[in-house]
Amino acid sequence: MRENRENAINLRQKTVPTLKLKPGMKLADNVKNEYGGILVPAGTILNEKFIELLDRHGIKSVTVEKESKEKRSDNIKKIEEIKEKYQEASDESRNLFSKTRQQRKIDTDQLVKMFYKVKDLQEKEGAQQELVNLFSTIQDPDNYLYHHSLDVSILASMFADWLGMKDGDKKQLIMAGLLHDIGKIEVPYDILNKEDALTPGEFAEVKKHAHEGYKIAKECPVLKEKAVQGILTHHQCCDGSGYPLKLQGHNIPLYGRILAIIDVYDAAVSKTVYNDEKPSFKVIKHLSQEQANSFDEELCDIFRENMVGFHSEARVKLDNGKVGRVIYDPPNKPEQKIVETAGKFINLFTSEREIVQVISNN
Ligand SMILES: [Fe+2]
Ligand SMILES: [Fe+2]
Incomplete structure (x- = not known):
């Protein structure tokens, strides 16, 4: 029974080398970065930016859904x-x-x-x-x-x-x-x-x-x-x-x-x-600082946990003018993001640096 189900899934999915990915393909599984954070979530319809992102992170191949060319252009539409x-x-x-x-x-x-x-x-x-x-x-x-x-x-x-x-x-x-x-x-x-x-x-x-x-x-x-x-x-x-x-x-x-x-x-x-x-990261961080006084703590946690997923891998500008990528975004601690800038990793929790602008969300 379980084998049948796995076979059925295999018929609907295929592994594609990153260099052969095309815009409009749909990810079948989450792709994670080296820290275990989700780089691109399952279900994402790939565009040029996502493909470039996977390549930049050294992801060699990903699992996508088997779809025709027509279906892919439908996804873009x-x-x-x-x-x-x-x-x-x-x-x-x-x-x-x-x-x-x-x-x-x-x-x-x-x-x-x-x-x-x-x-x-x-x-x-x-x-x-x-x-x-x-x-x-x-x-x-x-x-x-x-x-x-x-x-x-x-x-x-x-x-x-x-x-x-x-x-x-x-x-x-x-x-x-x-x-x-x-x-x-x-x-x-x-x-x-x-x-x-x-x-x-x-x-x-x-x-x-x-x-x-x-x-x-x-x-x-x-x-x-x-x-x-x-x-x-x-x-x-x-x-x-x-x-x-x-x-x-x-x-x-x-x-x-x-x-x-x-x-x-x-x-x-x-x-x-x-x-x-304001950058959405800052807003989510502000929500967590304010939540004890202003907001329902439990509801605020649910909101944050679900929203951070939409903002992972954003391209950001730091207060020192440098541009980087958020490469790690722990769901419960948005303030502990790690930003990569020119090959250096900056943990926002331990460093003085701050995100001042989100340039793009992917
Ligand atoms: Fe109002
Ligand atoms: Fe309002």
Whole structure:
């Protein structure tokens, strides 16, 4: 029985020398670096950059899925399609906000349609890595709120999978992600898009969006209480700080605790009118330092463990101006990355050096 299964796998896979790899081929197994860290995960559709990376690491051959030439060019098309679909969904996110602003209520059909778009996009084979790259590469401050709402809903969809949520709960979490900042339609445009630091009065106006969002969301018949509560509490911190309530720890509803983490992550990796984007490594490191006070520790660990995989092997710039590659990225300790630069290995944990820019994620 076991032998039959192994034979079946062998029929679907083949070992190919790195020098003979072609863009569009799909990796059947994880490829690991000399430290045991994942260099390129199984399921990755290879492009020129990945092939060059494998070669640079001295990987002589890899296992790929047996696929025809046509299938390989289909794989390349798939990546382009993901980018297009992401852009389309972002435009629809803008429509959802403007229609809610005009009609003073959420259009249920539009919301449900949007939910399916996000779910399909996130569940598309091989899409997740591409989507995580898009969060930080599409820099469009004028449409930040719509991109951000979409990003948070995609990350919410991934989070639901990491937690093994049932379909119905996943749906609610995705919709809460899409609408977590819907209350910002009540914040004056000039305040929302102000480039300079906000005055205390203006910041108080911005903070109202959590409660305003709650008021709009609770009138929407497809949203369950857990989603509505998530929208209300997405700026609540576990130490009791944050707003609009004074809840602490597990008294903050689950969806609120999840949205708080992904909201901060996406805001930090994006370019907004308030700030320039930060390297995703730094953001993940910051999350781990902050987690004791602000975030649910367990959820933050789950987020970090799953997200670091998307950022391994990035090309980075250090604070001394040198460019290098992250060659080791331990899942539980993002701060202990090892960066290779001009043949030297720098352990970020023991050295003074810091990553100041992620040039590319692969
Ligand atoms: Fe918010
Ligand atoms: Fe947000």
